[in-house]
Amino acid sequence: MKLKTKLTLFNAISKLVIVTLFILLLPNIIENINKSYTDSRLVKQKDKLLQIVREKGIQTYIEDGESYGSYLPLKEEYVSLDEVEPGYHLDTIKDEQRLVERDTIDYRILSHTFKAGKKNYLLEIGKSTETIGETTGPLQNIAFQILLGMILLTILADQLYSNYILRPLSIIIRTKLIGNKFPQFTTYKEVKTSTIDFQHLDLSIHKMVETIETAFQKEREFISNASHELMTPISILQSKIENMFEQDDIADDLKVRLLEMQKILNRLKSITKTLLLISQIENDQFLKEDKISARELLQDIYDEISIRLQDRNISLALLVIEDVELVNVNKFLLFNLFFNLINNAIKYNRPDGEITVTGQWVKGNYTISVADTGIGIAAEELPYIFNRFKKLKQSLSQDSFGLGLPIVKSIATFHKMGISVVSEKDVGSTFTLTFPTKVTGTSPG
DSSP states (O other), X not given: OOHHHHHHHHHHHXXXXXXXXXXXXXXXXXXXXXXXXXXXXXXHHHHHHHHHHHHHOGGGTOSTTOOEEEEOTTSSEEXXXXXXXXXOOOEEEEEEEEEETTEEEEEEEEEEEEEETTEEEEEEEEEEHHHHHTTHHHXXXXXXXXXXXXXXXXXXXXXXXXXXXXHHHHHHIIIIIISOBTTBOOOOOOOOOSOHHHHHHHHHHHHHHHHHHHHHHHHHHHHHHHHHHHHHHHHHHHHHHHXXXXXXXXXXXXXXXXXXXXXXXXXXXXXXXXXXXXHHHHTTOSOOOEEEEHHHHHHHHHHHHHHHHXXXXXXXXXXXXXXXXXXXXXXXXXXXXXXXXXXXXXXXXXXXXXXXEEEEEETTEEEEEEEEOSOOOOGGGGGGTTSTTOOOTTOOOTTOOSOHHHHHHHHHHHTTOEXXXXXXXXXXXXXXXXXXXXXXXXXXX
């Protein structure tokens, strides 16, 4: 999962938790708000009534010792004023019940005692708790809508900010890692960012890539130089051995040893040439300016390798119906690629086996596959078949140096071709090469 996706998911989940808690706590919050508002209103009504008493006297409400009481028509609010004992004191706001015209009603009641004209009076101002709760529902809806809107805005803001703050990281990954074709690297370009961590990451990746590039170049130079240097002494040794064969007095046992030495030198020469070829391919010392018919290329390989097919009594079928022209390729390298694949299919095939070479269009891309009925490749070895000098365990051939498939891989990479392998032990293998779009031919897709 991408870092940006993780951040967005975390923000969304955290806000969902906040919304859930808010919804659970909202009724209590609204109830406390309503009570606080009601208490404040009752206090204001009390202060207003006491102001009237101070200005106009208690007679405004009580005459001849009679109690004062006033109710709204629906009994939602009431005010009462009674004379009480001189020592009685009360100053509270709480929920109580009152009997009004045989109805018991719950009120939020402010009770307050005060003195006026040497007498002690009890003032009560009540508001029905039912009317207080009437505003709870609308307030909850309003609060929830506001909260939902704010959360949507914050999610959008988080998304935009995450995209902005992580953009340098995406550029670093896309251009410095995914965009680089190992071991061919581009020049260093600093990614503009104000985040110190990303600056450090960018510079660290650049230094790492430089180190890798240096190591690759040294390896390439070593292989190239070593291959060139080895060819000279090998050729000299071969010439000396051939000259020794021309001597008349050479013993038979010495001839056998010289033949063994010559065979070893041939093997060494083959390895050296192969390493030199790989080095030249990886150093882009070949041009891709040829045009060649796929059918013609495969037919040339068949003509050259037909003797080996006859020796092993192996049949080879070329199923290339449409004559497709491959452009911007190197004919010599493609010949080597398919020669190696077909040669391996012969080498590791069973006697009287079969090889099928198929050229066809698959999902808009031209592919050539080489299938055999040979010994196959074990599943645990498939990931390593393109490694240099990796000799398969089931290969008993002493002439195999583990360089045939690495050459195939190098040539395929040089031509930007895809290569895939399907194999089953004791059943056979199929190597499929997928060409880039630059081929001439009619795709049925």
